[in-house]
Amino acid sequence: MREGVTVTGVVLKSSPSGETDRRLVVLTRERxxxxxxARGARRPGSPFMAACRPFVFASFTLYEGREAYGLKGAEVAEYFDRLGQDMEASCYGSYFLxxxxxxxRENVRDEPMMVLVYQSLKALLKPVFPRELVRRIFxxxxxxxxxxxxxxxxxxTGDSAAYAWEYVVYSPPEKLYTFTLKEDAFREFASCVEMERRRFMDKNFKSLEILESLKQMTAGSAPAKDHL
Structure with missing residues (x-):
């Protein structure tokens, strides 16, 4: 092992490794x-346990190995615990991850994506932003x-949807969640994003499948609501 390094990032994945360890995939600002x-992270009372969950944003102190890193310590800035208390919000967040x-890509810096994830998870927890709008912006x-x-x-599209599109394209992640759309404009915007998603994202996302199933179940059991 080389000297320790400190990075800031978000946990994208967390899975068991061996009997007591965890393997994390972390999107970092620096690397x-x-x-x-995380050695021993699955043991009861491990100081690493809380930092080894998806959604966690933290400053991680690492040992640098040949093919991976070892966790030495973590200072958590945000757990996003409220996502775990809301199944729908958790599905949206997992989809973003x-x-x-x-x-x-491994070892290729992508700070804008890390910031986008952080800002989008925060937006999910703000009632002022419809979650489907947050999804389409993301x-x-x-x-x-x-x-x-x-x-x-x-x-x-109409002017509102076209303006929203250009605003998202050209604005930095920190400035994205500053607007809402009326129902008609949102439908146009969402439809266009869906067209591009189907065109460019060559992957089936498990979290999206769960989210769509959850929304169908909710729609089938709840009375219709008027949009604002």
């Missing part, structure tokens, strides 16, 4: 997506960040 092994994993900006997008909507 892009990396693999981190899957997309971030899809678009990022999808479009993730495609933009990955270099797979069109500067304008793929079909003709």
């Amino acid at each position: 892009g997506k990396i693999t981190v092994f 899957e997309i971030a994993d899809y678009y990022t 999808e479009l900006k993730a495609m933009v960040n990955g270099g797979e997008y069109t500067e304008r909507p793929p079909r003709q």
Whole structure:
């Protein structure tokens, strides 16, 4: 092992490794997506346990190995515990993590994607932003960040949807969640994002499948609500 390094990032994946360890995939500001092994993280009382969950944003102190990193310590900035208390929000958040994993590469810096994930998880927890709007903004900006997008909507729309599209394309992640759309404009915007998603994202996302199933179940059991 070499000297310790400190990085800031979000846990995209956490899975068991051996009898007591965890294997993490962390998207970091300094080194892009990396693999981190947390020794003993599954033991009761482990100081690593809380930091080894998806959604966690933290400053990680690591030992650098040949093919992966070892976790030495972590200072958690945000757990996003409220996502775990809301099944729908958790599905949206997990979907965002899957997309971030899809678009990022090992050891290739991608700070904009890390910031996008952070800002989008925060937006999910703000009642002022409809979650489907957060989803569509995230999808479009993730495609933009990955270099797979069109500067304008793929079909003709009204002015509001077209402006929203251009705003998402050209704004930094920190400024994305500053607007809402009326129902008609949102439908146009969402339809255009879906067209591009199907065109550019060559993957079936498990979290999205669960989310769509959950929404269908909710729609079938709850009375219709008027949109604001």
